[in-house]
Amino acid sequence: MLANFFNSELINNDYDISFSYVYSIPYSMGFQKRVHKKTTVHPLSFINLSDHTILPSWLPLISRKLLMGIARLVISIPLLTYQTIVLYQLFKKIKPDVLHINNGGYPAAKSARAAAIAGKFASIPKIIMVVNNMAVGYNHYSRWFDYPIDRLVVHSVSMFITGSKAASERLRKVLSLPIQQTHAIHNGITLRDSTSTITETRKRLNLDRFDGVVFGVVALLIPRKGHQILLNAVLELIQEKKMIGNTFKVLIEGDGFLRETLISFVTQNKLEQFVTFVGEEANVVDFMNAIDILILPSIQDEDFPNVILEAMALGKPVIASRLAGTPEQVIDGVTGFLVAPRDAKQLAEAMHTLILNQQLREQMGKMASTEFSTHFTTQIALNNYSDLYTKLIKESQ
Template identity: 25%
Template structure:
């Protein structure tokens, strides 16, 4: 009988962490395990997982978000955490589950259930939490108390969790991607947007959130538009639930920065390989450390130079001056200077893009990721 692994995740979107989850559970299935994925709601992710022949359970998991950091919010979370614990305990008993794998620190209930049932639990830490300090300390101690292992997506994540999480508990496992769809895509995004082919297209892809840097991206765009005429800027991504108001702020900022005719906000898209193939330059403008942004790997796989803010996992992905540039996250004018050579020199864009593509193939392949994850699970289930 196959070993059954209960997998918990915080959303049903198809952004970076969710796409990585698909790779994880497909890899588990290929290695002979039987994953059951628990999500709070139906959505693109649940559809994608079922298409892989993997079972999905819809259980409101009581996901922890900053918007619940108030009295009524905590009461709300307590109610759903109680209900989720009952449902998960029943599932663990019914399916004889011996291992729970939680794909994000925003889901707490799986760790509690594992502790209660005295079964093994793996955290996959995809976040860098800096503030508030009380919350950072709490979640890191909770990880230590409830986990047998904390898989970390970058060295930046490991450094951030010291000293609350002991070193022996943490293991670095870089995300891997299937680079072929990005390497092979050929899409004329400029034609879709109705702009001249000699326009330099600079883009970002991220869920709309205050720390993802959409506002900073527009500040950089403003500085660049003052120096260069043939530019257009693309933003892709919808808002986190509860942050829809940021869309209005983005629209206001586009107008205030004089970029009305130079910015296209495409919202939620699923054809990310097409978007990446149509760009000339990709930017990661996160104003807080991003643990290991998948979009950077995807842009590199598409052969695009990457300009990324110099903190978090980006510093482990982008080779400054070789595959792109690392820039300040709080000085838009200064950050914009890194684009000048890429804008004016097509050969520089091509060389950096090729170097980035080679780096992804060598260090961030899906095969290496699946093999590493399979080894982790074999060790914890006790197989040779």
């Protein structure tokens, strides 16, 4: 969404924008590559206490992580204070009417919390904090020390913005927020361009002679994405539904530390003709263009996955776990199916229904495309943010 903000004619015409961020070479290069409008930037140099690679490589990995953990505990408050002072000085200089803080999942970056506190001290009229994932509660001891800082942040922020209603409800619960201090604005996307035709991509993926139904997964090969549940569902389709090899295929895009474990499971259960690991695709849009249905079998830690929006934009039905914000994206039985997380039988049933019903697949794909155009484009999201800015500025006058 940040790149969409900076590239937007609407936002640039109505507002004078500057961008402050924690400097790193990869981040700066990514910003320059994706942002085409001239934007005033304020790179800031802050210590990153989550990056154990800055310690000597001759130290064992466990030692580096332990030292970083101790460092975070010891200098957390001094570092937050330093960041707050630096940001306070910046904000007093540029005097914004609205401070828009883009955060990860709460609590996420210390600099984001420092920005909220600094903005309050600098008397910025309106401060919004965007929380892009489900907030973490105080169940674990690592969050206990955050509580006083969180109260400062809550006191500083005018409005918390989340990508889904589910994330808003979670944030209100964690931070004990009044309902009027949160607002959900669905993310919007601009679909990336294709670089290959569907025919070319299907040939590269060895699908040019396959006329069955192709399911695709686009996700890191890590536990929370639920690939093992999907493989269990494939077994269910073969053993209980008696599906044969030319009926469907599952293409798994992405990489991660579970790759060898998942491949081993496929081999041991003789699923090679049903499941293919394609690695990381250079252009995910090409990959999704070539499949018939997207599956996202996540089991936890999702919010409002962009990959679902991309599939909808391409007119693909989606089968997703009923988790966090996915029910706000997928209309169950209309644009796809929602299934219970970790429920391989229910996932297999949804897959089986779509394998057997071409008309339903086509109908769901058309409805998904319509739903995307109506609710989830970049322009719709930008209009919603612009309306919010206008409202907040009027309130502060």
